[in-house]
Amino acid sequence: MDGLQVRGIRKVYGSAAVVDNVSFEAPQGRILGVLGPNGAGKTTIIRMIMGITAPDQGEVFFTNGGVKTNGVPFSTIGYLPEERGLYKEAKVMSILLFLAGLKDIPKTVAKERALAQLRKFGLEDYAYKKVEQLSKGMAQKVQFIAAVLHEPKFVVLDEPFSGLDPVSQDLFKAEIRALANSGATVLLSSHQMNMVEALCDEIFLIHKGKKVVSGNLEDIKERFGNFRVDLLTRAPQEPFLNTQMVAQAEQLGGERFRYTLKDGVQPLEFVQALPSNLEIRELSVSRPSLHDIFVNIAQGGVSDEGYMENSTLGAYA
Amino acid sequence: MKGIWKIARWELMRNLTNKQFIIGLFITPLIMALFAGVPLLLDKLNHPALSTYYVMDELGVLPGLQSIVPENITFQAFDDPESIAETVKETKSSGYLILDQNFVNTGQIDVIYNDRSMETMTALRGALTAVLQQLRLSSSQISPEQVAFVTAPAQVREVAIEEELEPQTMHMIVSSVFTILVFFLIFTSGTMLMQSALQEKRDRMAEVVLSSVTPRQLMQGKILGHFFLGLIQLGFWIALGLPIARYLWDFSVLEALQAVQLPTILFFGLGGYLLFSALFIGLGATMEDLQSASNSQGLVIMLPMLAFLFLGPTFSNPDGTVAVFASIFPFTSPVIMMLRGGLTRVPLWQTLSSGTLLLITALVLMQLAAKLFRVGMLMYGKNASFKEVVKWLRYKEN
Incomplete structure (x- = not known):
């Protein structure tokens, strides 16, 4: 399989393991979202994949066209780091040409591509302007162009949407999807869960340097996003509680209640089990969004794989 | 190695097209020249400070004294002890001195100054010492040639032991x-x-x-x-x-x-x-x-x-x-x-x-x-x- 393979990487700073035994795969043509609260070890993982820092243990492999290499070759990497900028006193085009040159792209080819990309982002008038004259959003577009100008096979985008207006976000989203469709492996890290939900094929969630959850987005929701039933009733002041089906019940205010169902309990089962004299004014069934799962993790309601069972009650209280 | 060259070229181009660098290219030698030139200039400006001293010469040595002091010191013969101080003040001269028998006997002389500079004082002290030595020697019946011979300074020449060391x-x-x-x-x-x-x-x-x-x-x-x-x-x-x-x-x-x-x-x-x-x-x-x-x-x-x-x-x-x-x-x-x-x-x-x-x-x-x-x-x-x-x-x- 073409793409990225990370096997058991570990990094220790001082006495603390910042990244501990992390493994995952990012197949070609797919977008992998690496998520986790601040300080979870995302940047360290990304830097180890990039070869900027060396893992204390574990290995990173990259396969391109059936050829497997140790680490990811510089020429195939496109990188948009979280801490990013541009040489302030330089011109946009000369920066793009310099960075493309480092990737061994001939100058004429690089120039042609740069102009095409700048046009796509509406920046063609700024090609020969100094970076100082760009707005923050414009600079971010230039940084994105710099990361993909050499048509990389492996693209790392660390918080690519931060600071972008909605229109630009959509533009970025489309471009990232296009990258994956063209056969690149995309690794994306973001705090904007709606973006991740909309864009990523696979999710890798880490907390405190360890893997919490990984896999297909739908599968994850299936596994961890237990059904929620919201009820607006008239009668009972006491919340209805079926301990066999409900993991948690809470009063949202007034006569509005939220029930989080236990693993494997279907909403229909729950509704059927409701007392027949219950006067239902509103009823809705939903699943926690990625946002809720993320928040749950960030608040520390996590213990390895089975975090929901152990901690949901605490985390929502 | 290719990467190193690319980075090097970028650094080079980035600076060569940088205004600050180009300005520095011209400013630096200018500053260096300034630092080398200003002390020289100051020295030049300082040099031609002329000092004039009024002298009551009872010993007849004024021409001799004049010939051994630096050019910026001049002596003006004067013979009225009453008004000499007034004259110095009026003419804003540097000062006055009296060369009399007492100087030959005791070796002591007062240089009454109006303005004072270290340099002229040192020059005066040297010149007066030489005059004093000659006066005393000539009074003891030694010929001027002998006086010159006795008071001539040693002439030291530095010669390296090997030519290469020179x-x-x-x-x-x-x-x-x-x-x-x-x-x-x-x-x-x-x-x-x-x-x-x-x-x-x-x-x-x-x-x-x-x-x-x-x-x-x-x-x-x-x-x-x-x-x-x-x-x-x-x-x-x-x-x-x-x-x-x-x-x-x-x-x-x-x-x-x-x-x-x-x-x-x-x-x-x-x-x-x-x-x-x-x-x-x-x-x-x-x-x-x-x-x-x-x-x-x-x-x-x-x-x-x-x-x-x-x-x-x-x-x-x-x-x-x-x-x-x-x-x-x-x-x-x-x-x-x-x-x-x-x-x-x-x-x-x-x-x-x-x-x-x-x-x-x-x-x-x-x-x-x-x-x-x-x-x-x-x-x-x-x-x-x-x-x-x-x-x-x-x-x-x-």
């Missing part, structure tokens, strides 16, 4: 010029390198560039780029200064270059550049910006200045212990060894041990700088503490 002015001047140039190259390129590392961090470009080249390549590329930049600077200044120097002093360039040991100069210049560039770029990687440099970081920035302390002792005694030490100690040797080469014949063992030590130190510092660079370039928003720097140096490289 200080050649050309040799000295050329060496000094090279010393200054190399010092300038080290200092300007060093600070520029440090700023280049800082800028990479400030502009948040380090990580992107490091997705294309290794930290070591980035560092070496920067060092190489700034080396060429330094050479361009030097070349420009030499091209600017040479015609002026030739116009002023009239010498042959070829002869000047033959007068010094070019390989030694090149070796120590290059070695010094490598050593200090490693030091500065490593330092830059540990800092957030220049303003927040800590005391210990400031001390490292001042290290190239250390050679300045040894310039005086080396000039006055190029074979003394201090000069020998400074020409072997690697942080001063690039400058001092070059200077000593122009002042004396440096024993081979000293040149060799100094060169070896410089090379080893430069290589070790290069390794340490690479370690600092690797970690420091990815650190944002703070200065590294001394403890952190030590920790970084201990990290093993992959």
Whole structure:
């Protein structure tokens, strides 16, 4: 399989393991979202994949066209780091040409591509302007162009949407999807869960340097996003509680209640089990969004794989 | 290797198209000329201060006295003791003195001054002493020839035991010029390198560039780029200064270059550049910006200045212990060894041990700088503490 393979990487700073035994795969043509609260070890993982820092243990492999290499070759990497900028006193085009040159792209080819990309982002008038004259959003577009100008096979985008207006976000989203469709492996890290939900094929969630959850987005929701039933009733002041089906019940205010169902309990089962004299004014069934799962993790309601069972009650209280 | 060259070329182009750099190219020699020229000018302005003294000459020695004082001192004969003080005040002269028998007998004389300068006083004291000696000798029946003979100063001539040892002015001047140039190259390129590392961090470009080249390549590329930049600077200044120097002093360039040991100069210049560039770029990687440099970081920035302390002792005694030490100690040797080469014949063992030590130190510092660079370039928003720097140096490289 073409793409990225990370096997058991570990990094220790001082006495603390910042990244501990992390493994995952990012197949070609797919977008992998690496998520986790601040300080979870995302940047360290990304830097180890990039070869900027060396893992204390574990290995990173990259396969391109059936050829497997140790680490990811510089020429195939496109990188948009979280801490990013541009040489302030330089011109946009000369920066793009310099960075493309480092990737061994001939100058004429690089120039042609740069102009095409700048046009796509509406920046063609700024090609020969100094970076100082760009707005923050414009600079971010230039940084994105710099990361993909050499048509990389492996693209790392660390918080690519931060600071972008909605229109630009959509533009970025489309471009990232296009990258994956063209056969690149995309690794994306973001705090904007709606973006991740909309864009990523696979999710890798880490907390405190360890893997919490990984896999297909739908599968994850299936596994961890237990059904929620919201009820607006008239009668009972006491919340209805079926301990066999409900993991948690809470009063949202007034006569509005939220029930989080236990693993494997279907909403229909729950509704059927409701007392027949219950006067239902509103009823809705939903699943926690990625946002809720993320928040749950960030608040520390996590213990390895089975975090929901152990901690949901605490985390929502 | 290709990566190193690309980085070097980028550094070169970035600076060559930078207004500040181009302005600096012209301003620096101007400042240097100013520093060299102003003291000379001040000296010139100071020189022709004329002093006039009124003299009551009862001994008839005034012409003799006038002939042995510097030209800016003149004497005016006067013979009224009552009004002499008034006259001095009215004419705003420097002062007056009375040469009488009492002076011959006691050797004491009052110089009553209106304005006083150290220089004229020293000149007067010397001249009056000479006059006094002649007066006393001539009163003891010794002929003027004998007086002259007795009072003539010793004439000392310096002759080197071997002809080679003889200080050649050309040799000295050329060496000094090279010393200054190399010092300038080290200092300007060093600070520029440090700023280049800082800028990479400030502009948040380090990580992107490091997705294309290794930290070591980035560092070496920067060092190489700034080396060429330094050479361009030097070349420009030499091209600017040479015609002026030739116009002023009239010498042959070829002869000047033959007068010094070019390989030694090149070796120590290059070695010094490598050593200090490693030091500065490593330092830059540990800092957030220049303003927040800590005391210990400031001390490292001042290290190239250390050679300045040894310039005086080396000039006055190029074979003394201090000069020998400074020409072997690697942080001063690039400058001092070059200077000593122009002042004396440096024993081979000293040149060799100094060169070896410089090379080893430069290589070790290069390794340490690479370690600092690797970690420091990815650190944002703070200065590294001394403890952190030590920790970084201990990290093993992959």
